[in-house]
Amino acid sequence: MSLKCSLVLKNVSLSNGTIKDISVKDGRVVHSGMAVDSEISIDCKDLICIPAATDMHVHMRGGDIQKHKETWETGSKSALAGGVATVIDQPNTIPPVVDKESFLLRFSEAEKNSYCNFGINGSVMPGWDINALYRCGVCAFGETFFAESSYGSAVDSNFLKSAFEKIQKKDALITVHAEVIDSGEDDSLTSHEKLRNCQNELLAVKTIIDISKTGLKLHFCHISSPDSVDLIKQRKNITFEVMPHHLFLSYEMFDKNDGFGKVNPPLRSESVRKKLLLRWNEIDVVASDHAPHTITEKTKEIFSDIPSGIPGVETMLPLLINQVLEKNITLQSVIEKTVINPSKIIGIEPPGFTKGSPADFALYPKEPVKITADSLQSKAGWTPYEGMNAVFPDITIISGNIAYKNGEFYKDCARPVRGNGYIAL
Numbered sequence: 180m181s182l183k184c185s186l187v188l189k190n191v192s193l194s195n196g197t198i199k200d201i202s203v204k205d206g207r208v209v210h211s212g213m214a215v216d217s218e219i220s221i222d223c224k225d226l227i228c229i230p231a232a233t234d235m236h237v238h239m240r241g242g243d244i245q246k247h248k249e250t251w252e253t254g255s256k257s258a259l260a261g262g263v264a265t266v267i268d269q270p271n272t273i274p275p276v277v278d279k280e281s282f283l284l285r286f287s288e289a290e291k292n293s294y295c296n297f298g299i300n301g302s303v304m305p306g307w308d309i310n311a312l313y314r315c316g317v318c319a320f321g322e323t324f325f326a327e328s329s330y331g332s333a334v335d336s337n338f339l340k341s342a343f344e345k346i347q348k349k350d351a352l353i354t355v356h357a358e359v360i361d362s363g364e365d366d367s368l369t370s371h372e373k374l375r376n377c378q379n380e381l382l383a384v385k386t387i388i389d390i391s392k393t394g395l396k397l398h399f400c401h402i403s404s405p406d407s408v409d410l411i412k413q414r415k416n417i418t419f420e421v422m423p424h425h426l427f428l429s430y431e432m433f434d435k436n437d438g439f440g441k442v443n444p445p446l447r448s449e450s451v452r453k454k455l456l457l458r459w460n461e462i463d464v465v466a467s468d469h470a471p472h473t474i475t476e477k478t479k480e481i482f483s484d485i486p487s488g489i490p491g492v493e494t495m496l497p498l499l500i501n502q503v504l505e506k507n508i509t510l511q512s513v514i515e516k517t518v519i520n521p522s523k524i525i526g527i528e529p530p531g532f533t534k535g536s537p538a539d540f541a542l543y544p545k546e547p548v549k550i551t552a553d554s555l556q557s558k559a560g561w562t563p564y565e566g567m568n569a570v571f572p573d574i575t576i577i578s579g580n581i582a583y584k585n586g587e588f589y590k591d592c593a594r595p596v597r598g599n600g601y602i603a604l
């Protein structure tokens with residue numbers, strides 16, 4: 180074949196059991212089979228090579244007020260070092276993404292500084308300009324807070340119902356943070372969990388489903404209890420995501436007052452965590468809810484002052500690939516939950532190995548290492564997974580270009596992704 184391409188991945192083991200050479204040109208797969216003549220060739224014989232993930236729930240922070248927690252540069256490097264090619268940023272920023280002006284501010288910050296592909300979501304809250312956000316190309320409306328979290332103001336059922344109607348008219352996607360909070364003292368991980376318990380999550384999910392009309396593109400963020408999974412599964416076309424921290428961590432693994440385990444929805448008991456993990460096959464999406472806060476913020480003296488959130492974009496795929504090596508889950512199920520389903524739900528083209536697919540890939544060794552905060556890229560500087568086994572990628576590829584290789588990053592590969600309402604100005 181005379182076609183010259185820019186990259187060939189040799190000896191890629193595909194999920195159907197075949198081994199192929201994948202040739203890439205102009206950011207897309209041009210041939211799958213025997214290698215085409217190429218400038219760069221990578222032998223994947225001893226590697227796990229998969230399409231790179233789309234993390235549909237990250238809080239990249241940045242801006243003037245939150246850049247001490249994370250910036251687009253550190254957050255996107257963190258994504259790449261974990262095998263994530265595309266991040267979807269949540270709009271509970273300061274200022275929140277509510278209209279054209281705040282969207283463009285966020286977008287240009289990402290465009291200038293991001294090392295990975297990025298999409299921006301829009302807020303559902305008083306003052307939002309749904310039409311402007313839609314035309315700007317938000318990937319989804321949300322994370323919409325049905326209960327307050329550290330940042331982002333909550334909306335009530337009436338507001339949400341009317342937002343649902345407007346969003347459904349546009350055939351756009353809405354993502355919702357479903358919790359109900361009891362009143363009481365929030366002074367430890369256990370009391371935090373009690374105030375935001377599984378029954379309350381279930382109640383919120385039920386209320387939200389009840390006010391939605393059939394056909395609305397509704398996606399639940401960070402579902403943490405098996406009962407909520409059961410309820411959501413009764414309704415066709417409603418999707419949900421689960422986070423690695425709810426699959427792999429419980430509050431019982433932390434000291435009672437340890438703010439590093441504080442997150443919304445809260446870490447559950449060990450028994451609930453295990454039951455959730457048993458639902459693996461029913462989970463649509465695994466996303467990180469990457470929510471970096473600094474060590475100083477997470478070790479505040481008064482527990483109720485500690486912000487909720489756990490950094491996780493860099494450890495998500497490494498923890499999952501380790502589960503694959505341990506034969507607890509299949510590689511194909513990881514690809515479905517971190518690449519295919521999130522892309523489908525957001526409405527973007529998933530990367531893949533077939534001809535014409537976007538050429539975003541992550542190449543993992545077959546050996547786990549221990550997670551240490553020191554070796555991570557996030558500005559947060561800590562991880563709740565310290566000491567756990569994980570498999571980090573050697574190489575992450577975006578649009579056929581090496582964006583990350585063994586600790587080195589290469590910029591200018593990133594592309595923006597847009598929602599279906601996008602109109603170029």
Ligand code: DOR
Pocket residue numbers: 238271328329330356441442443444468470471486487488489
């Ligand atoms: O723990 C959380 N932190 N849950 C959320 O829903 C928001 C997030 C944040 O922005 O810090």
Ligand code: ZN
Pocket residue numbers: 236238269322468470
């Ligand atoms: Zn979130």
